[in-house]
Amino acid sequence: MVTRSQPLCDTTTQFTTMQVPQNSVEAGPELVQNSGKFVRPPTATDIERILKSIRETGRPETVVDLSWNKPSRDLEFQLFLPKIEVDRKLRPDGDLINCPFCSPEHPKCLSFYLLWSSDGHLRVIGHICGRRFLGAGNFAALHADAKQALDRYANENYALTILPGFNQIIRDAEELLKASCSLQEVKRRFAKRMPTLQKVIMSMAKTHDGLLVVERRASADSNQGARTSLGGKQKFDIVPLGRLTGLGFLKRTWSPEPKARSIVTDLLGCVGGRRHQLSEDDILDFVLGATDAELANFRKQAQDAIGRAIELAQQIDETASFLSETNLKLLQGWGRHELNSFKVSVQLTSNEARIWVSQKCSCVVPLGSELRTPAFVALR
Numbered sequence: 589m590v591t592r593s594q595p596l597c598d599t600t601t602q603f604t605t606m607q608v609p610q611n612s613v614e615a616g617p618e619l620v621q622n623s624g625k626f627v628r629p630p631t632a633t634d635i636e637r638i639l640k641s642i643r644e645t646g647r648p649e650t651v652v653d654l655s656w657n658k659p660s661r662d663l664e665f666q667l668f669l670p671k672i673e674v675d676r677k678l679r680p681d682g683d684l685i686n687c688p689f690c691s692p693e694h695p696k697c698l699s700f701y702l703l704w705s706s707d708g709h710l711r712v713i714g715h716i717c718g719r720r721f722l723g724a725g726n727f728a729a730l731h732a733d734a735k736q737a738l739d740r741y742a743n744e745n746y747a748l749t750i751l752p753g754f755n756q757i758i759r760d761a762e763e764l765l766k767a768s769c770s771l772q773e774v775k776r777r778f779a780k781r782m783p784t785l786q787k788v789i790m791s792m793a794k795t796h797d798g799l800l801v802v803e804r805r806a807s808a809d810s811n812q813g814a815r816t817s818l819g820g821k822q823k824f825d826i827v828p829l830g831r832l833t834g835l836g837f838l839k840r841t842w843s844p845e846p847k848a849r850s851i852v853t854d855l856l857g858c859v860g861g862r863r864h865q866l867s868e869d870d871i872l873d874f875v876l877g878a879t880d881a882e883l884a885n886f887r888k889q890a891q892d893a894i895g896r897a898i899e900l901a902q903q904i905d906e907t908a909s910f911l912s913e914t915n916l917k918l919l920q921g922w923g924r925h926e927l928n929s930f931k932v933s934v935q936l937t938s939n940e941a942r943i944w945v946s947q948k949c950s951c952v953v954p955l956g957s958e959l960r961t962p963a964f965v966a967l968r
């Protein structure tokens with residue numbers, strides 16, 4: 589991960605700070621004019637550290653960065669998000685928290701924001717006092733700036749975390765494409781060579797919830813589990829031999845290849861088509877130079893493509909399991925079962941299987957483990 593030695597956005601220049609009109613001053617505790625530790629607004633990293641401490645302890649009183657005096661209204665302000673909700677169970681004796689703006693001396697709230705002012709102090713401000721002290725219009729403007737800053741920070745962090753390994757992600761997607769092409773080719777070959785077997789298995793799986801079964805003529809005293817066949821004249825017992833997995837392998841409509849191709853295209857699009865490793869400087873240049881919209885778009889596109897890749901990798905693994913050794917042995921047992929009239933022969937080697945439905949018609953398939961992809965395992 590690329591680490592930030594400096595905050596990436598200078599919040600004092602990027603976001604408007606706001607003065608509260610003097611005519612909205614109300615009577616309150618004595619104003620304190622001494623300067624606090626934040627000559628400039630705290631960075632997003634400062635805020636993250638302070639919020640973490642508050643969430644863990646439930647006690648903002650113990651955070652040395654926070655001040656508890658009431659500010660003058662003629663200062664400039666910057667609001668920070670998210671709003672914090674302290675769990676009352678963490679409070680000593682279940683007490684509320686003081687609000688410097690309306691109740692510096694006694695407990696008042698559990699839900700608050702952090703507000704910086706140009707006297708250098710960072711304070712807790714109760715969620716109701718935000719509007720009351722700053723005025724509804726000012727509060728809304730500061731809230732919008734804070735939201736923008738928070739989104740930017742989250743998007744920067746996403747980009748800084750994902751970009752150092754992005755080249756590997758693209759390579760994984762290309763592996764996924766290869767696996768998709770192989771699986772699609774095997775699917776196509778199987779469907780072409782074994783259309784009747786495909787139909788029989790699909791129909792049986794549909795009727796018996798994925799089970800591979802044979803039917804035995806019911807004996808006179810065996811009614812349990814029996815069903816009536818052919819207009820009720822003849823009764824059969826259903827004998828299940830086992831449950832098949834990966835039945836998606838038999839569905840003609842499922843095509844992994846175009847899905848994988850569009851994932852590769854979209855991932856490459858995220859980094860301007862670059863397949864080689866991005867240097868730390870490249871990454872910082874991109875993150876610093878991107879507009880808010882570009883950064884948000886990068887995140888959306890990358891997350892979306894990676895999400896689709898993870899899903900596709902799972903689907904490929906699941907589908908390839910149709911050709912697992914367990915499934916093929918099940919098919920072998922079913923194919924040679926005395927009660928099965930649809931004879932199938934399966935010959936297994938260490939990495940492939942030959943399936944015969946008649947002396948003339950056979951199909952060689954790789955074992956499912958050969959088709960599975962290790963790609964995207966780390967991101968799951």
Ligand SMILES: [Zn+2]
Binds near residue numbers: 687691713714
């Ligand atoms: Zn308050």
